Each structure stands twice: as structure tokens, then as C-alpha cells.
Amino acid sequence: MAARTLCLWCPDWPVVAARLRGDGPTDAPVVVLAQGRVLACSAEARAHDVTIGLRRREVEVRAPGVVVLEVDPAGDARAFEPVARAVEALAPRLALERPGLLSFPTRGPSRYFGGDEALVARVLDVVRDTAVPDARVGVADGVFAARLAARRGVLVPVDATPTFLAPWPVGALGDEDLASLLCRLGLRTLGDFAALPPGAVLARFGARGLGVHRLARGEDEHPPALTTPPPDLVEVCELDPPAARVDAAAFVAKALADRLLERLAAVGLACTHVVVEAETEHGEHLARGWRHEGALTAATLAERVRWQLDGWLTETGGLTGGLALLRLVPEQVIPATGRQLGFWGGDAAAADRAARVLARVQGILGPEHVVTAVPQGGRTPLERVRWVPWGEPREAQRPVDAVAGPVSTETPDWPGTVPGPSPARVFAVAPRAVLLDAAGEAVTVSSRGEPSAPPARLVSPVLPGGGGEVGAWAGPWAQDVRWWDRRARARRSYWQVVVGETACLVRVERGEAAIEALYD
Amino acid sequence: MATAGASPDVPRVAARARLREVARAGAPVVLARERCLEVPGPLGEVVPGLRRGAVVAVEGPPSAGATSLALGLVAAASAAREWAAAVDGSGTLGGLAAIAAGVDLARFAVVRDVPGDRWAAVVAALLDGMSVVLAEVPRGVRVADARRLVARARERDTVLVTLGAWPAAATLRLHAEGGVWTGLGAGDGVLTARELAVRVEGPGAPVRGHVAIAV
Structure with a gap:
């Protein structure tokens, strides 16, 4: 019960x-x-x-x-x-x-x-x-x-909980995939689902399904754990000097949370309810429990601890001093069942470790500082990659293949794409450059895509020696981008230019040149 | 069975030798290549493998090809289906170039705009969980920090590839010495390839090689 x-x-x-x-x-x-x-x-x-x-x-x-x-x-x-x-x-x-x-x-x-x-x-x-x-x-x-x-807003009488739950739709379980499956099977309410025999539910829906079935019957999702958490799993950290700022305390708490979950995992346990305890330098004692429906992961636990510290430290009239001691007490633990190593070895473990490390770096610098590249459609090296913060869905903004047509093994480039190898350095903010012809005039490109003169000299601070005579060149690749949108329209042309042994991609837009990429 | 004393040494020595042979066959074998990440592509001919825990310093003047070399080394992690990360100080690393070098983007994270005082902490954190970490060395890195990172890489069995002037010890030093681009004429053709000169300083005698960066 x-x-x-x-x-x-x-x-x-x-x-x-x-x-x-x-x-x-x-x-x-x-x-x-x-x-x-x-x-x-x-x-x-x-x-x-x-x-x-x-x-x-x-x-x-x-x-x-x-x-x-x-x-x-x-x-x-x-x-x-x-x-x-x-x-x-x-x-x-x-x-x-x-x-x-x-x-x-x-x-x-x-x-x-x-x-x-x-x-x-x-x-x-x-x-x-x-x-x-x-x-x-x-x-x-x-x-x-x-x-x-x-x-x-009701008070359900003692022992009437299963009757109270019975008419709720299965969507109330908070598991959309399972709810839609149950609906398709004709089980629309919690009462319908609860009426199934537990053995059959376990066989069809697995351990997660059994847990949800227990909820529908008005029991706890996880049967009461017979093992009480051994006291040595409590993680303590003394802060010296005491932390008065949230980020200082939260940083320690993050490491504490990682350590706690690592030790719990080592004994095959996961934590669903943790108590955050803190003591100030004047001996005040604070404690607050946090519960999570699934099991707390390092990221969710650290987030909750941070919220709690934020509440304690910034709430006025709360504390008289900084935090001198921080303690994480696992209040309720369940056997960890959700972790499975990859079939061909420790792939999942390595992925897990990598994810943890990246989350830690995101904690140090902020989430937008850790990114991953997603290839997408576009014409220039800058457009053809979208950098997505780590952990967000890896989705391209533009389709990679521009032409809908017969399926080919190679995705066709967008028309107007600059060919050749991909530059290893791509500048989001292109450094200014000057592209001159033999007479010393700036090279421009007409609206028909015709250059005013062949380039002879390229000058830019990012080039070794500040630039020099153009040894070889190709272009221009003229682009008229989004001509239907007055505000986003861009008319620009690209040149591949080799100066000495340095190859770069030069963009000319509105008469001004810039180095968009270096083939480093 | 020969007993000690009767025919003292000859049979015993032979028996020992045979025993060693049997023991060697039965012992669990740790292949050198399991401790190594194989470098794919043309760079693999110059640097066949990266030993886990090693530090590889890639140096060279700007636009001499050092970035391409470093990405080629990162691809060693992708070839083994392992994880890699890069610390990109200027935020200009080319994603398409990483794909071209053979890097699996799903297992490759880039950390951008790292303040100078947190650089060492970030690299140290990445060394904990990745197989290969590419770190662009900012100006003015302290030698003590660099040494600590070398020790950390060895302890965590992670390959640290540094890009730029590296003030501490390195197992391997790669100098990109530039090369001539081909395929581009005076107004015709497109860039196709570059023969990149690489000088390798390692435990043995210095090696010189050429790497073709092709389309």
C-alpha cells in the first residue's frame, strides 16, 4: 500500500x-x-x-x-x-x-x-x-x-485511491508513447489498464510498463526498496572559504552530484529522492528534498541542487552567512535497471562518459559554448554547416539536396556552390580585405556576374605577411540569394585566390571584399 | 624426468625455455594496436597510429596546413567509432573540413570561445571523457598548466592533439610546412589538391613526409 x-x-x-x-x-x-x-x-x-x-x-x-x-x-x-x-x-x-x-x-x-x-x-x-x-x-x-x-483539489478517502484513479485517461500517466499504444489497444482509462494481470503487463510492456501499471493500480511505481541506503553513500563537502555566491556553491554541488551518482551506480542503485542539506558558517541548518519521477541523472540532480542553493542564498531574510557545508543524502534508492551496455562492448558507457564530460564543460562555460556541427544545404562553407548547442536536436535548417529529383547516391550541391576542398577555417565574421586589379583599382562584379578586371593583389591582416600578389585565382561565383525577400537579399560573388602558398575564399559584396575562409 | 644433480643444467635450461614458450602462447595478449588509434587517410602514411595517452603537438605558421593535419588526427577517433572534442578558441573551425577529414560529427563536439583563464580547466575536463581532444593553444599558456595536461592525458589514456605553440613535452611533434596548391590557374580551374609537407619529430629520427589533401 x-x-x-x-x-x-x-x-x-x-x-x-x-x-x-x-x-x-x-x-x-x-x-x-x-x-x-x-x-x-x-x-x-x-x-x-x-x-x-x-x-x-x-x-x-x-x-x-x-x-x-x-x-x-x-x-x-x-x-x-x-x-x-x-x-x-x-x-x-x-x-x-x-x-x-x-x-x-x-x-x-x-x-x-x-x-x-x-x-x-x-x-x-x-x-x-x-x-x-x-x-x-x-x-x-x-x-x-x-x-x-x-x-x-480533492481529498481521496483512505483506500479509495484505485476507484479515484479508474476514470482518468491513460494520458495522465505522463508517458505519451505508452498512452497512445494503450489507446490503440482499446485501453482508454487507468481502470482498464489496471484490470490487466501484472504478469501479462510485464511480458508485453517490460519493466517500465510494469511500473506504470503499479501507478494505475494506486501503488508506488517502484516497490518499497528493502535495502535502506547505506550511510556511506552520503556525499559531504566542506566549503572553505564559505560560499556566499550561488555559482561558487553550485560548482561544488555539481561535482558532489556526479560523485554521488557514480557511487550509487557502482552498487547498482539509482536515486529517485535526494535531500540537499547545507550548513552556514553560523551553524544554521537547511534541508530540502527533491524527488524525480524517473531516476535522477547527474544533470537533473545538479540542476535541482542549483535551484535550491539559489533559493537559499538569494532569498532575502534567509541566511546570515555563506554556506560552509554541503551534503547530498540519497533518501530513496531503487535498483538501477535502465542502463544497458552496447551489444558489441562498452560503446554506451563511452557515450555516457562523453555526455557527462560535455555537460560538465557546459556547466563551466554555459550551454551555448559547446556545439556540434550539422551539415545542411547552402552555397558557401559558412552556410553549409549549422552549429547546434550540444544536447539540442541535430536538425538542419535547410535541406542538403536542393533539387527534388531521382534519388542519387551523391547529394547534389546547391547551384552556385563554390567547388573544391572544404576550407578548414571559416570566419563567421569575415575579416576585411582588399582585392585589387593590376591597375590598383578594387575588383568589382557587375550584376551580370562579370568582373571588372582580373584580381592581381590581395591585402588582408589575416594573411601571412599581410597579403601579396595573387598567384592563381578562379571565379567569380556570383550569387543572388533570396532575391524575393527585400530585406534578406544578398548579391555577392566568391573568388578562390592563392597568394603565395595560402589559399583563401574571398567574398565581394557591395564593392567590399572580405576573407570568408582559409584553406589551412 | 631429469632430477637436479644427476644431469645438472642442460635439460633444465631446455625445459625452462620450452615452458616460457608455452607460457607466451597462453598469456593474454595485449596487442600494440589495441593501445593505438589508427590514423586513416593519407596522413596515416606519415603517422600510422596514435598511442593512447600521448600528446601530439601540431605546429606551423598560419595557413600552412596545421588545422587540416590536426583534423586528420581527430579522425583517428572517428575511425575507431570513439568520441572526440575540439577546443576552438577562435570559433572558426570548418565543419565541412572536419567531415572531409573523416570526422564523425555525431561523436564530435566543439567548445568555442573559451576564456583564457578557463582554458586549462576545460581541456582537463574533456580529457576525462574523450578518446581524442584537439586543443587550440591560446597565447600565453602557462608551462605548469601544459605539463599538468600532459600528465592528465597519460593518466586518462586520451590522445591530446595541440594546435599552436605548445610549451610542454610532446610524444610527437608535427610541423606543417605548407605546400603548393594545384588545380587553380589564372582565372581557370578550381582548387583541387595540395601536397602538404610535414616534418615529424618523434622518439626516433625525424621523418619528413608529404600528405596530399585532395578534393
Whole structure:
């Protein structure tokens, strides 16, 4: 039987937090985007038929005058900290799932306050005092059922959880692939799914399916672990000098999180609930639990620890000094089953290690500093590669093959592509150059693509010796790009030029030359 | 069976030799090539393999071909289906040139715009998880940092390829000495290839070679 749990949910928390921060107006529709799609929207926006998952342009069409904000997870977490602190005064052991959603077991607090109803009333009281406009509370057996109960704001009686869950659609399980499969199999509600025998579910849907089946039956996803985490898995780090800035503390926390998960993995465990503990130099003790539906990965754990530290360190009236000690306590561990090595050896392990390292570098420098190249369509070396931040989908913006036609083994180049080997150095901001003819005049290209004179001399600071006589050249390759779009139209021509032993690609646009690439 | 004393040394020596032979056949073999990443393409004729944990310094004046050489070495990781990363200080590394050199872009990350004071930390972090790390050396790298990276590469069995003036020790030094481009005339033809002169300084005698960078 799953533990009786109270869940507090603040709907549209990113919007609420933005308004509390003063970023979003309270009288206009507000939408918060994550990766270009709607993550949360205000009630005013919803009145204009804005829904979660829409693209920015659709939102602007449906709700004119909408205020569109980018998601700020750290800011959301910081804004939620006062709420968490207020609830913590009533109940210990509360765990945050994300900013705006927290849960805790009710057994102790209910008994103390005289029943679940009284506890719910107390919780709503203290939350209302923190100036949060809308908060909903649900109580049921198990975290999953409590979360659904919070959506409705109901108190599910003891032992009535399976009946409460039965009419919910399978989409509520939060696994889209599985939900669509279940629908196609004719199992539309959690009740239908729960009625299947567990053995059959395991055989057809695997371990993940069994876990979800347990949720549908109103039990915990993972059976209670019989092993309590041995105490030596607790990761502690003393900060000397004490950290008063978030990034300093978060950097230590990142290493701590990596170490904790590495040690858990070594004993075959994964962590679903971790407690972040901190002590200040004046002996104040802070602790907060974070829960994750799957298992916490190094990246998600580090993100949550950072949010928490951000909340503690930047919330006014919180701390009197810097953090002197940081501790990560794995509160709930499950056997790790999701990791599988590659069939032909440790390929998956190597990929995992590489991903971890790149995530660490992204942590040091910022995510946009680690990129990967995706080949795409275009005419110049600069256009033909798109650099995507590591971890984002590797998608080209333009199709590689320009002509739709018979399938060939070789993708045809775009018309006007500069041929030859690919330059090893491509300048996003092309350094200026001067391309002169024998008479000392700048070489220009007419609108018909005819050069004014053959180039004789190229001068640029990026060339060795500052440039010199042109030894060999070819071109111009004239391009009239996007002639239908007045603002994006570009008329330019390209020259391959060899000066001494240096080969480079020269661009001439509006009478001005620049070195776009070096064949290094 | 010969016993000690009766016919003292001759049979015993022979038996020992035979025993060693049997033991050698039965011992787990660590092939030298398993500790090595094979360099594909024309560069492989000059530098056949990169020993894991080695530091390869690629140097040369600008536009003499050092970048192409370095990318050719990175391709050794892709040929073994392993991971590689590059620290690209100026943010100008050509993606198409990497493909042409044989680099698998799905297993290749580029770190751009690294501030000078974090450079050593970033390279050290990358050495932890990659098979080959290509690091463009910024101006004014401290010798102590460079030495620490050499030790780190050896400890993690990662090949560190440095591009630019490298102040510390290197297992192998490649000097790009430029070369003549072919295929381009006075207004006709296109760039097709370059015969690149490479001087290799290694543990043995210095080797000179030529690498053709073709279309």
C-alpha cells in the first residue's frame, strides 16, 4: 500500500513566478516558452485558446498583445522557495518535484493537526499568506494519485485511491508513447489498464510498463526498496572559504552530484529522492528534498541542487552567512535497471562518459559554448554547416539536396556552390580585405556576374605577411540569394585566390571584399 | 624426468625455455594496436597510429596546413567509432573540413570561445571523457598548466592533439610546412589538391613526409 501523501500544486507556476518577479503584467495575457513552445500560460491567455505546446507564432496570432517570456527555471525555483518554507513549518520531509509542485507524506502531520481535512486547511492557509494566487491541494495514497487529486483539489478517502484513479485517461500517466499504444489497444482509462494481470503487463510492456501499471493500480511505481541506503553513500563537502555566491556553491554541488551518482551506480542503485542539506558558517541548518519521477541523472540532480542553493542564498531574510557545508543524502534508492551496455562492448558507457564530460564543460562555460556541427544545404562553407548547442536536436535548417529529383547516391550541391576542398577555417565574421586589379583599382562584379578586371593583389591582416600578389585565382561565383525577400537579399560573388602558398575564399559584396575562409 | 644433480643444467635450461614458450602462447595478449588509434587517410602514411595517452603537438605558421593535419588526427577517433572534442578558441573551425577529414560529427563536439583563464580547466575536463581532444593553444599558456595536461592525458589514456605553440613535452611533434596548391590557374580551374609537407619529430629520427589533401 502506497503511503498517504499530500500534494500541493500551484498551476502555471512559471507564469505566477514571472508575475511575482515583476516580469509579466498581471492584467495582460502572459505566456512562458521553453524551447520555442508554450510551457505555461495565464488564464487570460487560455481564454484566447492558447494551449500548452503551441509555437510562438501561433500564440501571437491567437492572443494579440500577449506578453511572451522565456522560461527561467532558477527564477521559478527562487520564487517557490517562500512557499516551500511556509509548508515546511507544518510538515517535515517535504519533497519538491519541480518549482510549483511539492508533496509530503501526511501520516505524522495529519495525526498532529487532527485529520487530513484539518491539515489541508492549514496548508492552504499558509500558502495563501505567501501571496500565491492559486494553490490546490490533493490527498491520496501515493505521490502519483496525490498529484492527480491536487489537479481536482480533492481529498481521496483512505483506500479509495484505485476507484479515484479508474476514470482518468491513460494520458495522465505522463508517458505519451505508452498512452497512445494503450489507446490503440482499446485501453482508454487507468481502470482498464489496471484490470490487466501484472504478469501479462510485464511480458508485453517490460519493466517500465510494469511500473506504470503499479501507478494505475494506486501503488508506488517502484516497490518499497528493502535495502535502506547505506550511510556511506552520503556525499559531504566542506566549503572553505564559505560560499556566499550561488555559482561558487553550485560548482561544488555539481561535482558532489556526479560523485554521488557514480557511487550509487557502482552498487547498482539509482536515486529517485535526494535531500540537499547545507550548513552556514553560523551553524544554521537547511534541508530540502527533491524527488524525480524517473531516476535522477547527474544533470537533473545538479540542476535541482542549483535551484535550491539559489533559493537559499538569494532569498532575502534567509541566511546570515555563506554556506560552509554541503551534503547530498540519497533518501530513496531503487535498483538501477535502465542502463544497458552496447551489444558489441562498452560503446554506451563511452557515450555516457562523453555526455557527462560535455555537460560538465557546459556547466563551466554555459550551454551555448559547446556545439556540434550539422551539415545542411547552402552555397558557401559558412552556410553549409549549422552549429547546434550540444544536447539540442541535430536538425538542419535547410535541406542538403536542393533539387527534388531521382534519388542519387551523391547529394547534389546547391547551384552556385563554390567547388573544391572544404576550407578548414571559416570566419563567421569575415575579416576585411582588399582585392585589387593590376591597375590598383578594387575588383568589382557587375550584376551580370562579370568582373571588372582580373584580381592581381590581395591585402588582408589575416594573411601571412599581410597579403601579396595573387598567384592563381578562379571565379567569380556570383550569387543572388533570396532575391524575393527585400530585406534578406544578398548579391555577392566568391573568388578562390592563392597568394603565395595560402589559399583563401574571398567574398565581394557591395564593392567590399572580405576573407570568408582559409584553406589551412 | 631429469632430477637436479644427476644431469645438472642442460635439460633444465631446455625445459625452462620450452615452458616460457608455452607460457607466451597462453598469456593474454595485449596487442600494440589495441593501445593505438589508427590514423586513416593519407596522413596515416606519415603517422600510422596514435598511442593512447600521448600528446601530439601540431605546429606551423598560419595557413600552412596545421588545422587540416590536426583534423586528420581527430579522425583517428572517428575511425575507431570513439568520441572526440575540439577546443576552438577562435570559433572558426570548418565543419565541412572536419567531415572531409573523416570526422564523425555525431561523436564530435566543439567548445568555442573559451576564456583564457578557463582554458586549462576545460581541456582537463574533456580529457576525462574523450578518446581524442584537439586543443587550440591560446597565447600565453602557462608551462605548469601544459605539463599538468600532459600528465592528465597519460593518466586518462586520451590522445591530446595541440594546435599552436605548445610549451610542454610532446610524444610527437608535427610541423606543417605548407605546400603548393594545384588545380587553380589564372582565372581557370578550381582548387583541387595540395601536397602538404610535414616534418615529424618523434622518439626516433625525424621523418619528413608529404600528405596530399585532395578534393
